[in-house]
Amino acid sequence: xxxxxxxxxxxxxxxxxxxxxxxxxxxxxxxxxxxxxxxxxxxxxxxxxxxxxxxxxxxxxxxxxxxxxxxxxxxxxxxxxxxxxxxxxxxxxxxxxxxxxxxxxxxxxxxxxxxxxxxxxxxxxxxxxxxxxxxxxxxxxxxxxxxxxx
Numbered sequence: 001x002x003x004x005x006x007x008x009x010x011x012x013x014x015x016x017x018x019x020x021x022x023x024x025x026x027x028x029x030x031x032x033x034x035x036x037x038x039x040x041x042x043x044x045x046x047x048x049x050x051x052x053x054x055x056x057x058x059x060x061x062x063x064x065x066x067x068x069x070x071x072x073x074x075x076x077x078x079x080x081x082x083x084x085x086x087x088x089x090x091x092x093x094x095x096x097x098x099x100x101x102x103x104x105x106x107x108x109x110x111x112x113x114x115x116x117x118x119x120x121x122x123x124x125x126x127x128x129x130x131x132x133x134x135x136x137x138x139x140x141x142x143x144x145x146x147x148x149x150x
Contacts, residue, residue: 006051006070010134013047018101025105036105044102045137052141064142072135075100079131082116083124090115096127103130 017040024036048071055067078099085092093116097104110123119127 002055002067003070003073006067006138007074009047009051010044010071010074013044013134014099014101017043018098018104021101021104025108033105033109037109040102040105041133044134045141048134048137049141052138053145056142056145060146064139068135068139068142071138072132075131075134076128079124079128082127086116086119086124090117092116093119100131102134103127106130 020039020043021036024032024039026032051067051071052064055062055064078096082092082096091114094114096116097107100107107127110126111119
């Protein structure tokens, strides 16, 4: 149940972020792209905080680690597939961007290319760190909520 709920929340954030990212990025101006970054990451934080609040209220004795891992499961798996398929299937980068829509504009700032062939090890490392952000946001929000309730 926790896995399904966590994936539902992260994918809901991705769908809303995709809409916002494409809406703000239509102009192509850097200021709108930067605004899009803040909006989409903010959406992700709001969804993760909402999940943390609901979980902490429903089960105050639960450990947030499992749900934090579940929330980062899709982004981490997508990043691993990106690393594996970088040279053999460079078109997967588009799928990776869509699966991690909360960071789509950050990915576009890292490299505007739609192919993963030109990605460096440093760029892949940054993308790997970004894939951990949803879990870190959830766990941080959970601890903040659970500490404030005591």
